[in-house]
Amino acid sequence: MLVRMQPTAEDLQHCSIAATLNLIGEKWTILILRDVFHGIRRFDDFLARLQCSPAVLSARLRTLTEAGILRKVGYKEPGERERFEYRPTRAAVELLPVLVGLLQWGDRHLAPHGQGPVALLTPQGRHVRAALVDDMDALVRPNDIELSRVPREAPPAAAADGRPAAAGA
């Protein structure tokens, strides 16, 4: 990776990696997201799978809901009071490269035989992995990436709608 220009101290204060970590970087938060992608939707089902306390689970679900990563939807079983389930939003789906990246690194470096208990497949049975691609969806080799500073006062025109093409998932 080529560093064209070192980020400044002020840049680091606005680092998007740190900002994302502050929001979702806590272990239980990421494991809740993992479980959401396993199809888990209800409080008691999260609780049965995670080894955290109900209070921690509540707090993390609230963080994820307030951040727009999960959506709280009411449901009611016959004769019971209304309860809620938690569904992933588009913002949750946009975190999939992070989760899949963590999964494949753990499979490769920490799991016996380089394979954990879960595989991600396409309908054709091809393995899915997280990788780096460019605007044209072509694979990018890590050595070909240049890191460049974006002046804070002049955001790029493509970001006028708050959604730069580069961040599309």
Added chain:
Amino acid sequence: MLVRMQPTAEDLQHCSIAATLNLIGEKWTILILRDVFHGIRRFDDFLARLQCSPAVLSARLRTLTEAGILRKVGYKEPGERERFEYRPTRAAVELLPVLVGLLQWGDRHLAPHGQGPVALLTPQGRHVRAALVDDMDALVRPNDIELSRVPREAPPAAAADGRPAAAGA
């Protein structure tokens, strides 16, 4: 994302996402990795950029070195005692999809105008992003991913060398 078969409680104990988080999921650890990819190599330079204590920095650098993610290399300025710098290994480079995924999510959802202070570009000036691809390097849509259990007792033949094709970066 289609869940073909729910992971069992035992699967969850061997979850590669949780294993990776246990190793590198702490905020400073990931920010050290960010700085490594910014070209930072030396203890004092990490310390000047991170807002953590020297003891925390030491501990995290040790974790990353013991995990084979950083490599400690001696250097000696004239007239000074030997010091060490920390260089990324291949295992560090394999974490790039995670770091880039965190960066682009933060840019999109947390940064003003959808752009943080750092851009990742190819030599042709194309933006780089983390995405999901299959064995043939074709983009995979999140809805097309099937999550499937791998029986623990029979790892796939492709993993005989401990490096499944699916985890290639």
